[in-house]
Amino acid sequence: MMLIYSSPATWDALSQEERDQLERDHAELYRELVQSGEWVGGHALADPSRSIGVRVRGGVPITSDGPYAEIKEHLAGYDVVDCDSLERALEIAARIPDAALCGVEVRPIMEVTGMEM
């Protein structure tokens, strides 16, 4: 999974043209991954101000408005790819435009299969 991080400060500093280019680069990468059959899924996430936290304490769910304003980086979206190697996954991550702006984290998804030991 590619966890895509964004920071409002870096994003706000971009010109409109730079933002459009970023969208185009991401769309191009998406097309390539769909074509190659490596694309599994993914979404952009709404602004963290729309987040609602849910905690259950003593069996009672408590909701709270999402993270505090001082958070500098937030999870802005994710892509799930199924590729042949870690090297390939890192190569894809490096092409996500946000990697050059803020950062992308690559983490394996847990498998449902397992070997007896």
Added chain:
Amino acid sequence: MAEPEDRDLEALLRELAPRVLGAVLRRSGDFDRTEDAVQEALLAASRQWPAEGVPTNPHGWLVTVASRRLTDQWRSEAARRDREANAAAREPTRATPAADASIQPAADDTLSLLLLCCHPALSMASQVALTLRAVAGLTTAQIASAFLVPEATMTRRITRAKRSIEAAGARFGPPPGGDYADRLNAVLHTLYLIFNEGYTTTGGDQLHRVELTSEAIRLTRQILRLLPEDGEVAGLLALMLLTEARRPARATEDGALVPLAEQDRDRWDAALLREGIELITATLPRSRVGPYQLQAAIAAVHAEAGRAEDTDWPQIVALYQLLERRSASPMVILSHAVAVAMVDGPRAGLELIAPLETDERMAGHHRLTAVRAHLLEMAGEHAAARIAYQLAARQTTSRPERRYLATRAAQLPAR
């Protein structure tokens, strides 16, 4: 749940799939479109035959329908290119082909197709997907669900694989002489991967994956019929049978892994064990020994022990030594170390795995850590074993393995 008749029909269609594809492909030479046409013919059969009955010559029926679809496709493509009125589309087509359509299938079509699907131009994932569709006759939806990816993803992967084969200029038919052994190895490896993908599933909503082991076994049986003298084909089949036999005992009902030493051996499938043992026993003396035969022999030694404590560990150690001489992969060394520990004690096992700690293929690999944890536990070093189990649980990307390793850690005292 499919009715028994449906399952019989599905089995028949899967059996016929590669032979039909081979028969049409030999004339058309166009793998991509022919494979699509055969899939359509199989779908048509699965819709029509339950209502109208299975034709007297099912193979001929499928070949005729697939050929017609292929011709239609060529015509419509030609028509599109020419921007002319599509006369072909208006041509009436018969609902069913003549029952006497007799194109005799060649016996080795299945093998030729397997060799094509496991072409070196394809990634392993593509070889697996294409083999399941073109040779095993599974639908794209079934393959996608077996590998837990969206159907669209699998469709792309298969389409891309077929184009790669075309781009590589690969032909249907026997590969060039020198390549043959390598290509057959690739086929066996692909079947082994398909088997493992199905076998390592531990329950829950994974019914589709179980199918993968039976498909792998079925295809390997077919190759063995075609190449009865090949010891490695027999070895692979025996290995699959002996491994599959343990399935009922390898996980609890809620999906927790049960290690070999703790499995309820009464639940092992006796018929599969017998077949596997007979096959490997008959194969070993008469053919050049190879890695699949050795792994099957090791599985057979385990199978022959009524209780875990009756296991003939010295024989297993000897077999691992032979296996290591052929392929000293880190995984083989790990298993070897566990067997050595059973004969010469845990210290001897720990010595064997020590060099792996600096092997970059294994650095940070959960399996190495898990084996170290196991050997430390055997040596009575419970605190160290507990830390190693906890580390291995964090390193694995498998949920059942993480659960197993965390449980082992929790069962040990912290100091």
